[in-house]
Amino acid sequence: MRNVILFIRRYLTFFTFLLLQILSLWFLYSYNKFHQAQFLQWANELTGQINTRYKKVENFFVLGEENKRLHRVNDSLLNLLAQQYVQPDTTKRLVVDTLLQDSTRQTRRYYFRPASVIYNSTSGEKNYIQLDRGSVEGITENMSVLNADGSAVGIVVSVSPHFSQVMSLLHVRQKVNVALKKTGDFGTLEWDGADPSVLLLKGLPKSVPVKVGDVVVSSRYSFNFPPGYPVGVVSGIVSDNSTNFYVLKVRPSARFNNLQHVFVVENLQYTEQSKLDEDTRKRIEDPKRNPR
Amino acid sequence: MREVIRNIVRLLLFLFIEVYVLHSIPHLHRFISPSLYFIFLLWLPFSIRPRLLLWIAFFTGLIVDYFLQSPGLHASACLVLAFIRPFLITVLTPRDSTEFNYREPSPQSLLWAPYVIYITLLTFSYHTWLVFLEWLSFGSFGDFLIKTFASTAISLLLIIPIELLFPRQMRYRTNVGS
Numbered sequence: 192m193r194n195v196i197l198f199i200r201r202y203l204t205f206f207t208f209l210l211l212q213i214l215s216l217w218f219l220y221s222y223n224k225f226h227q228a229q230f231l232q233w234a235n236e237l238t239g240q241i242n243t244r245y246k247k248v249e250n251f252f253v254l255g256e257e258n259k260r261l262h263r264v265n266d267s268l269l270n271l272l273a274q275q276y277v278q279p280d281t282t283k284r285l286v287v288d289t290l291l292q293d294s295t296r297q298t299r300r301y302y303f304r305p306a307s308v309i310y311n312s313t314s315g316e317k318n319y320i321q322l323d324r325g326s327v328e329g330i331t332e333n334m335s336v337l338n339a340d341g342s343a344v345g346i347v348v349s350v351s352p353h354f355s356q357v358m359s360l361l362h363v364r365q366k367v368n369v370a371l372k373k374t375g376d377f378g379t380l381e382w383d384g385a386d387p388s389v390l391l392l393k394g395l396p397k398s399v400p401v402k403v404g405d406v407v408v409s410s411r412y413s414f415n416f417p418p419g420y421p422v423g424v425v426s427g428i429v430s431d432n433s434t435n436f437y438v439l440k441v442r443p444s445a446r447f448n449n450l451q452h453v454f455v456v457e458n459l460q461y462t463e464q465s466k467l468d469e470d471t472r473k474r475i476e477d478p479k480r481n482p483r
Numbered sequence: 484m485r486e487v488i489r490n491i492v493r494l495l496l497f498l499f500i501e502v503y504v505l506h507s508i509p510h511l512h513r514f515i516s517p518s519l520y521f522i523f524l525l526w527l528p529f530s531i532r533p534r535l536l537l538w539i540a541f542f543t544g545l546i547v548d549y550f551l552q553s554p555g556l557h558a559s560a561c562l563v564l565a566f567i568r569p570f571l572i573t574v575l576t577p578r579d580s581t582e583f584n585y586r587e588p589s590p591q592s593l594l595w596a597p598y599v600i601y602i603t604l605l606t607f608s609y610h611t612w613l614v615f616l617e618w619l620s621f622g623s624f625g626d627f628l629i630k631t632f633a634s635t636a637i638s639l640l641l642i643i644p645i646e647l648l649f650p651r652q653m654r655y656r657t658n659v660g661s
Contacts, residue, residue, distance in 0.1 A: 204533045204534050204537070204566075207537050207538075208537055208562060208565075211537055211558075212559060212562050212563075214541075214555075215544070215555040215556075215558035215559040215562065216555060216559055217555070218545075218548075218554040218555030218558070219554060219555030219559065220555075222553070223620055230549075231554065235549075237549070238549055242550075310502075310550070312506045313509065313510045314505075314506055314507075314508065314510050314511065314516055315516060315551070316513075316617065316621060316622075317552070317553065319551075319552035321552075356552060364621075384513060384621065384622070385513045386510075387510045448509050
């Protein structure tokens, strides 16, 4: 026994090193797997506070850019107003039927919440964005995030009471279901960590006609993103004769470097959808337990 | 006491640069991610005990991690650096002096050539471990090698000008009057 204690005391530094190393690797792997690290909520609150202070100053210098972006959105919305349309036939009247708009809770599918970006990085391979809204304001995991002009930015992966973390589209583990605006064919959007101005669209069959310049939007099959919001523009086609699927280079619509104000979009049916999906999967994979 | 305050100020300054400058600048290249904050650990006094150094390294790395959303990654790399540091200092300091005449490692106290070896080896080991951990979850072996060397080079490119531009005031420590 005495020898054991002597041994430990002799190599105490080494054991401290080993212990701390194991601790940090445990932090790392639990975060990489589930995005749930130890003390993350607490740390999130703290870094959030500091980032908010810093962003207050920094925001001041990019107000012009943000104003332009908002002006463009307002412009596009003003053009959609019913007053801007005239009917050549005077017997016809333009009626806005409010009942057709999903104004009731039961049929409403997406709910938008405004938020501001307080920390953002594009320099790594796993980029996260921190927002100044958290679970107190109703943000939960798996909500999608759109830029001020509606382009896709990322998905919320963890929340603390007043702040939330968003996994950006520029993250090597991000996979988003997107579609071509022209034809509606869908594929998966990924990033290989190389160039932040090139995302990769995979899984689109070669029978679909694709040109450089085609617009890629969020798909109707995505659980997170509302359909039809711009994701990017096809900037190149990688020819690969070994498969029947395209690998398309997509230039993202959102400029990740100067994100400022964003929308956090909640899919109100997310829980139901994902539960159904999971149940189906379970049933198919384990038919004995749940006989059809 | 002054030493502690000096080091805390240094830590805060380096953390600020790391989080708000080096990680906020637009993407340079896939293989180049400059990093600077770990020279805080290289500049800690000679007299610091190895175990205390490990704990400081762990928490320094962890603070960076929680800002950059990678809990454990930088902490782990800092630990490797802190573990190697005492051995390297023993090897690189002049044999004849039984005590250190200066407070902390610097070009002045270790002389330029050993000091450059000191920072190069530690920066290299830090980046090797950091990129290795990233490579485990993502990427190819070629990327791992290139990224290790490129990141080490860019970090040295930042550290050496800092040493030249901001020479730390070092007093020669004697036992007269102290």
